[in-house]
Amino acid sequence: MIPGARIAAAIEVLEEIEARKRPAAEVLKEWGLAHRFAGSKDRGAIGSLVFDALRRRASSAYIMGEETARAIMLGALRQVRGMSVDEIGALCSGEAHAPSPLDGGESERLASADLTGAPAHVAGDFPQWLEPSFIAVFGAAVVGETAALAARAPLDLRVNTLKATRDKALASLAHLQPQPTSLSPLGLRVPLTLDGRGAALTAEPAYVKGLIEIQDEGSQLAALLAAAKPGEQVLDLCAGAGGKTLALAAAMQNKGQIYATDSDGRRLMPIFKRLERAGARNVQVRAPRRGQDALADLDGRCDLVVVDAPCTGTGTWRRNPDAKWRIRPGALEQRILDQDRALEEAVRFVKPGGRILYVTCSVLREENEERLVVFLAAHPEFKGLPGVEMAEQAGLPQLGGFASPFGPGLRLTPLTSETDGFFIAMLQRG
Structure with missing residues (x-):
């Protein structure tokens, strides 16, 4: 053509x-x-x-x-x-x-x-009904932040430390001219072609052998901020296709146990091949079963519960630009219900002294800090860690600069961190 x-x-x-x-x-x-x-x-x-x-x-x-x-x-x-x-x-x-x-x-x-002179929702390319929510987050920077969400997304890779170092992965992919990411110590960024397309990574030996995984730098940071340690018991409550599960397995050096589950068992199907390719051996996949509680044996046993909550996905609009034009106000209301439900479900699995990592790929306060306010009011036995403290505990003090101004947790956006939009918060049980 x-x-x-x-x-x-x-x-x-x-x-x-x-x-x-x-x-x-x-x-x-x-x-x-x-x-x-x-x-x-x-x-x-x-x-x-x-x-x-x-x-x-x-x-x-x-x-x-x-x-x-x-x-x-x-x-x-x-x-x-x-x-x-x-x-x-x-x-x-x-x-x-x-x-x-x-x-x-x-x-x-x-x-x-x-x-x-264009209205903010035009200059920033987002649905007009979301303008009050974006202004509540970004204030005078709303156009710059939302315009960055309308740009092309980079192609980011996570080095699988179960099989490779970043230097080894860089050498294996040298023909693609990758560069180390600036925030994640495990990340590589591969330049796009002039028309915005990424390299065909699934045909690369480094990918086939499990040395690398495709994962946005922000998602990598979310997994690192969980500070999962070898030997811990970890539940990934909304595991989906398993991106963060794989990152947690590598961080734990295949020691301890990760339980990966999702309310929709169909979303879990890709995880099996990904686990095999990555060499992750400390993961049990717990698919939901009708009429049965597949997680009953985990009550009060987990050091860490990861809640990668269902959300509107506003932070991933660079990768899914059509999604922003299909989203409707009712979807936000439903996602808020889903998020509150997921956080409430997580409580039963956290042992004393354990923690919940709450993650969304949304930039909206309604799905992030406001959910923590509701949760902490209902659960005084938990406290939200300030973003600076959370970053220091994970050994990534430089991320303290992304601490949320609206409460506990960290905020990443394409404009400020050159990642997808993410909210990441740690809730510690007393």
């Missing part, structure tokens, strides 16, 4: 996403199945165009003066890809399945693209 035809295809996919309110990945997959002539490089390029447009949907529509898929794509080519009007015009030739030529109004708007 010629570059212009890829743009036309991306516009078609955007129209389908809007019409059917479906996740972008699903629509892209269906498009590929229906257009077998498109090769893997074509499909990858089209997907990259679609995600760039979704990242900057609101601001692109603003500068183009309309909310059509074509307008959003043209605006994204200008804002994200940095293309000139002439470059965009050359791609929109109307020939060989390329988009129709630019009209005078489109050329003029692209030439004068300017967000000066």
Whole structure:
């Protein structure tokens, strides 16, 4: 496919996403199945165009003066890809399945693209109904913080210390030009291609052999801040596909025991292959069983319970830009209920002197500090550790600079820490 035809295809996919309110990945997959002539490089390029447009949907529509898929794509080519009007015009030739030529109004708007005076939700590319929540967190920095959430996400890797050192992983991946991450002592960052795509890591020997795992630096830090020690009894209560479980197993040097569970057993399915590849041998997977309590034997036995709580995912919008346009107020209310329920469930497993690590990939106070206020009021036997103290206990004192100004815990954002958005808090039982 010629570059212009890829743009036309991306516009078609955007129209389908809007019409059917479906996740972008699903629509892209269906498009590929229906257009077998498109090769893997074509499909990858089209997907990259679609995600760039979704990242900057609101601001692109603003500068183009309309909310059509074509307008959003043209605006994204200008804002994200940095293309000139002439470059965009050359791609929109109307020939060989390329988009129709630019009209005078489109050329003029692209030439004068300017967000000066745009509302915060437009300049920061987020749903308008969330503006009060974002202002409550970021104040005057709301546009800068949310614009950073609309940027492309980096490709981060965690070195699996059960099998490799960071130096060994760097050498194995030298052809990809990775760089050590600035905050995580176990992280590597691999540069993206010019069109925003990452390397095909699943074909790399270092990945196949389990030397590395794909994991955002912020998620790596959350696992490190748990300060899990060899020999401890640890419960990962919302384990999902097991990213943090694997990191905890490495931190514990395969000593002690980790119990990985999730309320939805289907989410646990990828963990088995990942554990095998990583060489993690101290993990028991406890899938839920109807009518049975799969965790009954863990009551009051755990040194650490990790609650990677269900959340709106506002901190991961760089990776899932379509999610921010599908989220509705009712989803926030439901997630708050889920978070309170998960924290309440964790209590039964924590032994005296034990701790709960509460983690979300959200930047909203409603899902973070406000949940701790509710929890601590109901459970005076727990205390929330200040962010500075939490960082020092984990041997990462430099993270104290990310202490939340709203209560216990740490806050990471793309703008401040160059990671996904995370909230990480430690609740210590007396």
